[in-house]
Amino acid sequence: xxxxxxxxxxxxxxxxxxxxxxxxxxxxxxxxxxxxxxxxxxxxxxxxxxxxxxxxxxxxxxxxxxxxxxxxxxxxxxxxxxxxxxxxxxxxxxxxxxxxxxxxxxxxxxxxxxxxxxxxxxxxxxxxxxxxxxxxxxxxxxxxxxxxxxxxxxxxxxxxxxxxxxxxxxxxxxxxxxxxxxxxxxxxxxxxxxxxxxxxxxxxxxxxxxxxxxxxxxxxxxxxxxxxxxxxxxxxxxxxxxxxxxxxxxxxxxxxxxxxxxxxxxxx
Numbered sequence: 001x002x003x004x005x006x007x008x009x010x011x012x013x014x015x016x017x018x019x020x021x022x023x024x025x026x027x028x029x030x031x032x033x034x035x036x037x038x039x040x041x042x043x044x045x046x047x048x049x050x051x052x053x054x055x056x057x058x059x060x061x062x063x064x065x066x067x068x069x070x071x072x073x074x075x076x077x078x079x080x081x082x083x084x085x086x087x088x089x090x091x092x093x094x095x096x097x098x099x100x101x102x103x104x105x106x107x108x109x110x111x112x113x114x115x116x117x118x119x120x121x122x123x124x125x126x127x128x129x130x131x132x133x134x135x136x137x138x139x140x141x142x143x144x145x146x147x148x149x150x151x152x153x154x155x156x157x158x159x160x161x162x163x164x165x166x167x168x169x170x171x172x173x174x175x176x177x178x179x180x181x182x183x184x185x186x187x188x189x190x191x192x193x194x195x196x197x198x199x200x201x202x203x204x205x206x207x208x209x210x211x212x213x214x215x216x217x218x219x220x221x222x223x224x225x226x227x228x229x230x231x232x233x234x235x236x237x238x239x240x241x242x243x244x245x246x247x248x249x250x251x252x253x254x255x256x257x258x259x260x261x262x263x264x265x266x267x268x
Contacts, residue, residue: 084219087166095170
């Protein structure tokens with residue numbers, strides 16, 4: 001019986017096209033690394049500008065938690081905000097560019113299953129998100145001392161956030177017929193959700209109505225969980241935030257793999 005289970009697991013592992021996934025992952029990673037100024041350095045600079053402005057204005061007037069400066073509170077939120085936005089941008093821009101230029105067919109002709117396509121695109125999106133987030137983190141050290149109280153939580157929510165937004169970007173790129181529709185999705189869905197998720201403020205400071213509204217924003221749990229990993233305190237229980245985030249990732253992943261399998265707006 002044990003030998004049968006081992007043989008079954010070996011068959012499953014051998015059936016996965018590891019080389020194909022690695023090739024597509026490398027292609028997606030090199031795509032954004034070739035324009036490093038645009039894809040990494042620019043969002044890092046934008047986050048630093050937010051940090052400079054908001055810290056200068058609110059540092060002396062707002063203390064979100066006892067013993068935690070506003071700058072130390074703000075940095076984790078900015079790190080996650082740019083991580084989420086850039087993970088989304090990576091996969092969505094790749095798909096829409098391939099659709100517009102007509103070379104998506106070469107990706108679809110490769111011997112890769114929908115699940116393998118999903119993993120390669122999302123993994124590359126996570127790498128870009130982590131790279132941009134790390135850039136913001138390191139650059140912020142020149143201005144603010146940011147602790148790392150619980151690295152496990154910080155890494156968990158960073159990877160979960162990059163995965164969820166990478167999958168959402170994949171769906172948005174498939175759905176959009178042109179860059180204008182993709183920009184509309186990013187500007188009217190992704191940006192509001194990321195800005196209104198506790199990046200610049202604590203959930204405790206909101207009126208009761210907006211607290212209830214914010215509870216339906218999945219980005220809130222990602223940013224709040226990551227902040228807990230950094231400064232050790234948060235507005236929500238990190239276990240609850242992790243549960244919500246894992247459920248969101250599972251739902252988005254299932255939809256994404258189904259859409260890839262169906263060929264919706266891919267095989268026209």
